[in-house]
Amino acid sequence: MQLACYRERIMDRLWAMEVFVRVAECGSFSRAAEALDLANATVTTCIRNLERHLEATLIHRDTRRLHLTEEGELFLSRAKEVLRVVEEAESEVQTCQGQLRGPLTIEIPISIGHALVCPALSDFAARYPQITTAVTLTNQPHHLIERAIDIAIRMDRVEDADLVARPIYETSYKVCCTAAVAATLPIHPKDLDPKRCLGVLSEERRSSGSWKLTRGDEHITVNPQGPLHLNSSDALVLAACQGGGVVHLLDIFVNRALASGELVQIYPEWTMAAKTFYAVTTKSRATSAKVRAFTDFLTEVFDLQGRPPLTDRAIEVRAIGKR
Numbered sequence: 541m542q543l544a545c546y547r548e549r550i551m552d553r554l555w556a557m558e559v560f561v562r563v564a565e566c567g568s569f570s571r572a573a574e575a576l577d578l579a580n581a582t583v584t585t586c587i588r589n590l591e592r593h594l595e596a597t598l599i600h601r602d603t604r605r606l607h608l609t610e611e612g613e614l615f616l617s618r619a620k621e622v623l624r625v626v627e628e629a630e631s632e633v634q635t636c637q638g639q640l641r642g643p644l645t646i647e648i649p650i651s652i653g654h655a656l657v658c659p660a661l662s663d664f665a666a667r668y669p670q671i672t673t674a675v676t677l678t679n680q681p682h683h684l685i686e687r688a689i690d691i692a693i694r695m696d697r698v699e700d701a702d703l704v705a706r707p708i709y710e711t712s713y714k715v716c717c718t719a720a721v722a723a724t725l726p727i728h729p730k731d732l733d734p735k736r737c738l739g740v741l742s743e744e745r746r747s748s749g750s751w752k753l754t755r756g757d758e759h760i761t762v763n764p765q766g767p768l769h770l771n772s773s774d775a776l777v778l779a780a781c782q783g784g785g786v787v788h789l790l791d792i793f794v795n796r797a798l799a800s801g802e803l804v805q806i807y808p809e810w811t812m813a814a815k816t817f818y819a820v821t822t823k824s825r826a827t828s829a830k831v832r833a834f835t836d837f838l839t840e841v842f843d844l845q846g847r848p849p850l851t852d853r854a855i856e857v858r859a860i861g862k863r
Contacts, residue, residue, distance in 0.1 A: 557619040575688040641670030647692040651773040653677040705818040709842040713812035737764035741771040753810040
């Protein structure tokens, strides 16, 4: 009976450490409660009980913000270390048993989710049946710590010092359309009619971004003015496959259509911007076996589905276009 009570107290103490760390990282009791899926009162009571146990004030609170006391800063550092060691120990045991388990929270951009990740998630579930994966598709990135997100996919630079980013795919833009449309296009992209170009809308703008093409010392800018402008890459691919016009999209979204012949690449000798996708996690979660497993899985998915097989479908307009 005494042993059971001792174990319960140890588990309660670890849980209290986790709550305290989350409050400190979020800078808010309410945001920490949301991240932990707890009631605000539960988080408040937990911190009060922890302070009572330690006989020290860890957090000073006022109506606007909270900040850690000197004792709180010291305890935060030690609590993070303890939780990291516990996480590593659990991960090592689970890995040895081949039984990674527990919840895993993922955030992915909508188009990437639709095009690549979601179709492959059943494979991940079959590989790790005891991991419960919760995926949110959004183009509005959230704060990983505040939302208790284990892994997110981000594009381009990741400059937050609290995050660990692993590059998983480098992609570049391609200009594509159907072969029938390509046969009607000019040889040089400077003569491409903007009204035949379909645009990608960003979340914040109502106008489409311009296309930048480079070949040696030549630099071309195309401002799409076609009949369709969408904030969905997969919707633009569908429109292009239906002969709606010319699109300028990252290769990861058009590779399948290129491989199947639904689309052809035009102006392949011209260079366009490159982008890098990263799997991003917090420093505290970087050593988690579940996080590593899903990051490795993402790399497999991007490698297998992102790049098309060798093909001759990259068609130069000069070969089939207007003379």
